[in-house]
Amino acid sequence: MINIVVDKLNNNKVEIVEVKGSGHPDTLCDVLTEECSKRLSRYYLKNFGKVLHHNLDKALIVAGKAVPEFNAGKIIEPMKIIIAGRAVTKVGNVLVPIEKIIRNAVEDVMQKFNAPYELEIQVKEGAQNLKQVFKRAIAVANDTSIGVAFYPLTPLEKMVKNTAELISSENFRKKFQGVGYDVKVMGVREGKNVSMTIALAFVSKHIKNMHHYRELKHEIKTYIENLHNVSVHINTLDSYDKIENLYITVTGLSAENGDDGQAGRGNRYNGLITPNRAMSIESYAGKNINHPGKIYQVMAQKIAEDLVKKANSKCVEVMLMTEIGKPLTEPYVVSIKAENIDLRKIKEVVEQGFKDFKKLQKANLL
Template identity: 35%
Template sequence: MFLVEQYKGALVTEQAVEMVERKGTGHPDQICDCVMDAISVALSRAYLQTFGTVLHHNIDKGLLAAGRVEKRFGGGEVVEPMELTIGDRATFSFEGKEIPVQEIALAAAKEWIGKNLRNVDPERHLEYRFKLAPGSQELTDIFARAGEVRGANDTSAAVGYYPLSPTEKTVLSLEHELNSERFKKLFPETGEDVKVMGLRRRDELDLTVAMPLLAGSIESEREYFDRKEKVAQEMRRFLQAGLRHFSRIDLHYNTLDEPGRGLGGVYLTLLGTSAEDADSGQVGRGNRVNGVIPIARPIGTEAAAGKNPMSHVGKIYNILAHRMAREICNSVAGVQGAHVMLLSRIGDRVDRPHMANAQLVMEPGRRAAEVEKEVEEVFEREFAEINSFCLMLAKGAYPVS
């Protein structure tokens, strides 16, 4: 069922206050999301190579328990490694063949950590705990039923929107810059555990950034604050490009710091992530699938990371809703913004939603009713290509955080 209507709420850009958060590569929650989705992609690849189809799995339960380190200016030691729990359901055998699920999951986790966290050794700095089991008979049976398109394995709703606001774009781009290859070459003493919180008050943007410096690169408290100021200067230089959207941008960096307190007054990590000794992580507590945590926007409650890309609408519809909103804005004349809500009913084919609703922000003088047919055609086109879209999800073509 499709329903197209005029958006009647206040636009986020017209509200006096807007809050947007982004958790970066080394944040414990982001690590969990990315690792679990990497495992889903690896399992999907193995299932496709062996059986020509993606089998039942949901690797969407993960917990990164913080370890313990001893830090000092100039270095430190890992006293207790972090522990990563990898959990939920997977297919361990099919048509008489065994699938080495745990080995595939472990290799995928170590590969992601090795590629994205420069100072974390996936062999020495983490321990791995598995809580994976076969799925229930009814949910597994979805993959044995006839038909090219899978049935939804849950009754679930998702929402997406487009375009991003200038605040969202700025928060997202700043974290990407701080974890970029260019920035890490310029400031190799910075860690990957970045968090950016943006507060827009009317046309002024206030940014609070947390990003540790590496203990092994900082020999003293004085050097810490000297390097911190150079990093902050580079951030301010980067943010100058965004001033066309705001009357001013204020930056606050590592605001818990307090000179004169030694190690207690500076944000140092040994490995570049607070998961080494300060903060644990969990799947679903990080960014939404469009990369930000928008406090004043409609957001769904499903964690997309690690979910099955062929039948779990918590993943499929989450990403598809944002994709549809973007396509509507880019292809339908007169539409300035779109909110898309999708609802599945368990057992129904994923290309036949229980509801697909588009709420449109129209140009002045235009009405949603004028473009209803065109928007419905976008829905029809996207759902007609659902299998191709799901296969791209299975291959990791769309980021989930």
């Protein structure tokens, strides 16, 4: 029987929240592009006195091939990571070592996963008109884009995010040896009834046999259910007839065998995927600090949090929009949806946020 829930607009009788954990291939793509952008930005700043034009926000993970076995397993073909984008590759006679910067960044990010990979880099020189943006005296937008944020989180949003972070933690993997880094948590609230569905990769060398797998999965399910007092379902595709029908991997990453990843398909800036809330499909990861698709996400989040903390608003949604070529400190529109509206305090918070704009940009390079 199909479970159909009919509701009025904006009533949210049903709430759905998703988080992709640190080892999910989409999350990996975002983390890789962001780390590459930050390192390149710091190189520009150190060697040329300012951040130059670049966008390294395109990444793809092409899954490899692996054969997991109880107490064993092997990689047949490594995953392939592709980083693509545009950047200033030469300043005067000085060549920017972009490939070296990207390779070092990818190596450092991937080190903890202990998973083999191949790396392809496709970064070309950016468009001339976009490079001119960074030569202006004040920071201007190098794209027409938006930033969206909300605050505070609902109980379900907090629970799903906390659960994904818990499972991704070193302490959790020590407590439940055999758990991998790749996790996805989907939370659903129907009225007062809450459940979570979790996709969790297990590492084959730590799993003795079918019974051990089922036992460990049950222990984790019970642990999380007791922690949150909700119904939990783990690896619902499992069929216990053979190892090929279980979510068991060699490395703890689904990208080793059949699950590709792409930048921009994962969590939003606040670490969540929230279809019940206002959010942008613009990916913040890998963009330069003058790209409103990045810095306006950060600014919108700061304004939303400050409005709750300083303007006594219970719940806030913020949308910022600007046009390419316009000063970033002068957005085309700032849209605020809030409870307990105090126009004077809202104006103070928004104006102060944009006064601190340069500080926010610098902080985003760390």
